Amino acid sequence: MRRALSRKPRDQRTKAKGLRLFVAGVYGFLFAPIVVLVLFSFNDSKRNATWQGFTLRWYNELFHDGPVLDALFLTLKIAVLATILATIFGALGAYALTRYKFRGSGLYNGAIYVPLVIPEIVFAVALLSGFNAAGIIPSFKTIIIAHVAFMLSFVIVVVRSRMAGFDRTLEEAAMDLGANEIQTFVYVTLPFMMPGILAGSLLAFVLSFDDFVITFFNSGVGNTTLPLKVYSMVKFGVTPEINAISVFMLLVSSLLLLATYKLQGGPPTITVRAPGEE
């Protein structure tokens, strides 16, 4: 603006050299800790500081560690059950929110964003207090209830973003051709929603599988999920076995992310709109 005519950047690639370098640094920052974990999970040393040679010992120990395996199975059980509930409820809710324009839908939309914008720890202690006030002792069931409560919003957001691209005339065409509401839903709408539903459920599964804070407060005695197990092990000290568990958990999450990516045919972006946008 000050100069009358500054030259328009001709070649993006050369011009963005500084930016490229900076971005490479940011990626380095994002992945250095993960690389370190993976490396040390194969390191033949208890002390975990210098490279002593390749070993699969820690993975072997991991798969023979009873309590860790119990924790893994409990985590999977919780994640599967909670995901099923949250997916069904969330898909129905997302369908209602996009399909119908009705009074009070703004209120519903607001309610869905509440779990996404309150700090997780407040959610966790509120649930714990709620269960306490109702005389419910934290148990396996309360973990499921808690997980569904925070997963619902994520499922709805993902399914709804898929529904945004839905051509309503397809439904009308089905009805014109003689299908009733249920048939239209099952054979036209549902197949279109399916990638969104699957993506939402995978995200829900990962959230449940990795959840620490909410489970930590609402698990009760003896329901040690894998993240709780990892937490107590970390509190005790750094061991190569924790690295192996970590790599295993990272692997599960990464595979599910890639699956979601394939399903949605694009990057599974979760964006929570800023208030005022839309």
Added chain:
Amino acid sequence: MTSLESPAAPPQSSAIAIEKPGLLSRLVGRLRGHPFAAANLLLLPTMAWLVLFLMLPLLVILVYSFGSRGTYGDVVLGFSFANYVKAFSPLWLPTILRSFGFAALATILCLAMGYPLAYFIALHGGRKKSVYLILVMLPFWTSYLIRTYSWIVILRSQGVVNTVLQSLHIIDDPLNILNTPYSVILGLTYGFLPFMTLPLYASLERLDKSLIEASWDLGANRFWTLLKVTIPLSLPGIIAGTLLTFIPAVGDFVTPDLLGGPDTQMIGNVIQSQFLSARDWSYGSALSFSLMAILLVSIYLYVRRMGSEDLV
């Protein structure tokens, strides 16, 4: 589309429903023309869940926060503001201020790293755009606990950084990085960087690139184009990213718990200890509510401030 052939004969599908009035089809028939009822019915499970397991629990901690601690760690209901007075007393106020300070610093660092990153992916990503994006999403999808733990492996006194520095004879004694404010802010920044980057990317991606070219054509250089065109147009992403980073960072307790020390306690640690070890639930509830209230007010002010700005 074989499925659609079956009810081909009767043009009005309801004819079938009358012949075989199953529960579901009767229900659907009744709801026809009542979108309000239909929508509410479909939303019922979700809303019931959110009311029972979110709204009511929040109400419970609001009620608890006016009570006091009983002899056995139970909650004695009452109506006193003592817990709130205590929360903002000189003893605890530093913890609240520290939480907001750490979270603010981490948010600024995330923005400083996330904006160039998102800008690069959205405008220079080219064909590898989705690969770049997946690489940002990967940490978002992986366990926060484990990503925090990885910094212990790196920063502790026998950790990677100290081992490398010592073997290169740059330092003699291990540096104390872990359990300091630095490690906590680093952990928060690392933990929430994807939360900042993804909304930024979404908004930069939607941005009309021809506006940037127009700015160049009109003689603005890169700096002024960024300042006057790109940043104002991506403001919704900046707002969303900042909130998505700041909110969980303020309330975080994993990072200060694992990477911090006694003098880096954040409000999340205090809430956790009030509920799980000190067993003063009413005070913990007051802290939780104060945290939410301060957050809501600051979000409101922030969005209003950012929104009212002149967007050239």
